[in-house]
Every structure is written in structure tokens, then in C-alpha cells.
Amino acid sequence: MGVALRPLIADYKESLAWDQLGGTAAIDAYNALYQFLSGIRQPDGTPLMDDEGRITSHLSGLLFRTANLVEKNITPVYVFDGKPPAFKEATLAERRIIRANAKDSWERAVKEGDEETARKYAMASSKVDAFITDSSKELLTALGIPWIQAPEEGEAQSAYMAAAGDVAYAVSQDYDSLLFGTPKLLRNLTVSGKRRLHGKYVPVYPERLILEEVLNGLGMTQVELIAAALLIGTDYNSGVKGVGPKTAVKIVRDGKFSERITESENAADPEELIRYFLDPPVEKNYTIAKKAPVQEKVFEILCEQHGFSEERVSAGLERLGAKKGQATLDSWF
Structure with missing residues (x-):
């Protein structure tokens, strides 16, 4: 959820075209996964699932929205949260209650046939659990997309990497990265490019915030x-x-x-x-390595285990730079 800094920093946001955003991006993985779980759903809010009832919305998001970044010359590095600090427990407990209440409201709306209300509450009920995290890491490894495990907060890790010059910027919808000292924060990179607002879809553009400009502007x-x-x-x-x-x-x-x-x-x-x-606390001994996708493993995870269409997965891999029979991503690094 993050801190409510929006009114203070609105004047320092800069909307950018995608061709201005090339470089390596440290992406708050949990933030992105929540976006995928919330946004990639059926009309009534039901998440995408395989034949065994396992949620797959996050896997779809990781493949296709990551491919979208790669096509725009952005090299993603997903950063996963570790153990939360003790003083975050009250917030986490409150969020668990909110999700549970939202799930109850979603189920009632589905029974009543109210798709609009059902989708709203379904999005609020999204949860990143061990399966979501583990399957995400497995797919990213198979895709050759680097990921890093933070000891605690992913946004703190991303900010450290950006301040060290190992990535061009941190990516998150929240503003906490600025508090952790990231020189540059980018928002809206892992969203679909449009957002539902008052029953209509409106375009969403990437936003950049430069910490130095924010601090200087606020004095x-x-x-x-x-x-x-x-x-x-x-x-x-x-x-x-x-x-x-x-x-x-x-x-x-x-x-x-x-x-x-x-x-x-x-x-x-x-x-x-x-x-x-x-x-x-941050992990300082990390490597951002380019690797070739293991296409057979990608098909095994997505198609054999979770029922994805081979045609769609092939299309996603091609967008990532992997042609049929090709085993390298050198073209986009």
C-alpha cells in the first residue's frame, strides 16, 4: 500500500514515452504480482486457473508483460520480498482482514450475478502466497529473466541497486522506494497500459520521479x-x-x-x-546475469503443468527474443 505521498510529489511526476525508458529495471516483484493477480481475471473477477484449480494469472503476467518490457528495450530484474520487519506486522494483519472481507463480498456478488461488484472485490482479495512466489521464480529462471531475493523489503533492495548504479531505476506503484533512497522511481511499467476508472478504461502512461528533484522542490x-x-x-x-x-x-x-x-x-x-x-537490510552480493531461456522448461511449466496454449507461449517467447530453435536472449541485452 505504501505511504500517501501523492499530493506532495504530483508536481514532480514526469510522463515518459516508452522509447525514453531503456535500461535495466529493478522491479518490486510482489507489487507486480499483485497487479497481475488483480488485473488478469475473468469478467466476474475469477482469476485465471488451470485444470487443478491453481491460479495462473501471475504466470500469464510474468510472460506477456515481461515480454512487453523487453520489446521496449527494458531489462527487468524482479526483486522479491524477504521476511518483513517486525514493525510491519500490524499493517500485514490489517491487510489479511481486508482480503478476507473482500473475498466474502466477492463470493456474494458472484452468487447474485453482479459482475461489476464481483470484479472490484475480487481484485481486493488478491493474495501472494508461497505457490505464487515459488512458481514465479521457477518461470523467471526458465525464461532467463534475473531475479533477486531480498532479505527483507524488496523496495529497499531495489533502491539500493539503483543507488549503486547496478540498475537504471526502481519500479513500483508505491512511493516507499523514494523513502529508501532510490534516485529514480518509475511507475506504471507492469500495468496493462490501461486502467478501469468509473466504468471506463483510460490509458496509463509510465511516470518517472527523480528523488533529487522531489527533495529540491520540497526544500x-x-x-x-x-x-x-x-x-x-x-x-x-x-x-x-x-x-x-x-x-x-x-x-x-x-x-x-x-x-x-x-x-x-x-x-x-x-x-x-x-x-x-x-x-x-539488503543483499549486497548479487549478480544480474543474462541467460538464455530454457524453452523446453518454459513449455513444461506453462503448457504441461498449467494448460497454457503452446501457440501463445511460443508467441511470448518470440517477443522475448527467442526464435524457434534459438537459445539466446543476447539481442535484447
């Missing part, structure tokens, strides 16, 4: 931006009741952060949270 340091986020509320704390983005900035600028943060109902130490954003 804040990285620590001050984190402090403002803590006043608003993050995945790690509840924030201060009644404090929105603009008020949070004013409090920080007036030097009253320490005074006001004590009003937060969350027991987490704000100084500990600031330190976490500035220096989170």
Missing part, C-alpha cells in the same frame, strides 16, 4: 522526507491522526517532528524507523 532533506512520511503514516506506523501530507511537511519544517510524532498511536520508535529507511 527537504531525505531524513525530513522520511519524517514527514512517518507523520502521515507508513506501512510501519500509523502516523498522527488528522495529519495529511501538507501538514506533515509544515510540522517538519517548523522543527516540531519530535513533538508531534509522540501523538502517533503506533509504539514503534520513530528514530528506529528513520534508521531503517536510511539503512535497511
